[in-house]
Amino acid sequence: MVGTAPRNTGMEGVRGGVGVTALLVAAARAIETHRHDSLAQDDYAEHFVRAAPASADWPVRIQQAPGGDANPLWGRFARYFGLRTRVFDDFLLKAAHTGGARQIVLLGAGLDSRAFRLDWPAGCVIFEVDQGDVLTFKHTVLDGLSARPRAARTTVPADLRGDWAGALADAGFDTRAPSVWLAEGLLFYLPAAAETRLIGTVDRLSTAGGALAYEVKLDKDLREYRDSPLYTATTHQIGIDLLNLFVHEPRPDSAAALEDMGWTTSVHTPFDFTSLHGRGPLPERNDALAGNRWVFAHRTRP
Ligand code: SAM
Secondary structure (H helix, E strand, O other): OOOOOOHHHOEOHHHOEOOHHHHHHHHHHHHHHOOOOOOOOOOOHHHHHHHOOOOOOOOOOHHHOOOHHHOHHHHHHHHHHHHHHHHHHHHHHHHHHOOOOOEEEEEOOOOOOHHHHOOOOOOOEEEEEEOHHHHHHHHHHHHHOOOOOOOEEEEEEOOOOOOOHHHHHHOOOOOOOOEEEEEOOOHHHOOHHHHHHHHHHHHHHOOOOOEEEEEEEOHHHHHHOOOOHHHHHHHHHHOOOHHHHOOOOOOOOHHHHHHHOOEEEEEEOHHHHHHHHOOOOOOOOOOOOOOEEEEEEEEOOO
């Protein structure tokens, strides 16, 4: 239920634990929005950042960040989130406009405002799954802005470490209708077994032609890059110790599992998309982004 998560689960909404990472991504999107060469526009992001006590004094424009673009957190890391937003925006819109998906499921939606800012075809329903407290905060901010979604929108409070399929069904998800799924910035916060279950659930609830995109980190990212400037700057500047929030277990090969289940997959580095768009992070030494992979999957099995 909304507002009842006990503190020792790390599920404290945007007040602490993993929920604060939703504010980090929102601040990055606010900064990206105001860039002259912006890759993604999110006019809601800044409002989330300003509304939460944890983030009220964070920068929302690159000019406000100490050191500007040279700041590892608000420069390079924020640009990473801007690129990621754009790439997954494009994936979801393509699945809806040309792939026929009419249900868009955002797993670990956080402060994602795609329901409000993207151009969805008629008849789409967007399901946003996250902790109840995060969704309540989001609702309060959007309500204050009188924001109107551009598709039907349903929020689904659930713990994605457990069995969330029932909550999605109760929210109106239809297993016979075509769907596209997104797990953006989520899976490394879940135990390995929960990731395996989540992938199996997406398969079970998808029809032929279903699409899924998600982000993972290779195990070596966690081992080799622990003193990467991205992690240390995030800890020192805003007190979020990402390495402490990640679940340190051998990760499943979910792309291989999907292939076994009859999906086709393609696995990319973020840098592939920096090349495509002509802007975004480039590889560097001791890089927390080196192990990030973006996976795009389509179910070909009938
Ligand atoms: N996808 C959003 C984006 O990119 O803006 C949010 C990403 S944020 C880094 C991670 C989100 O996952 C947070 O909103 C957090 O509350 C959610 N999350 C992490 N573990 C979760 C769990 N076990 N159950 C539900 N939500 C969870």
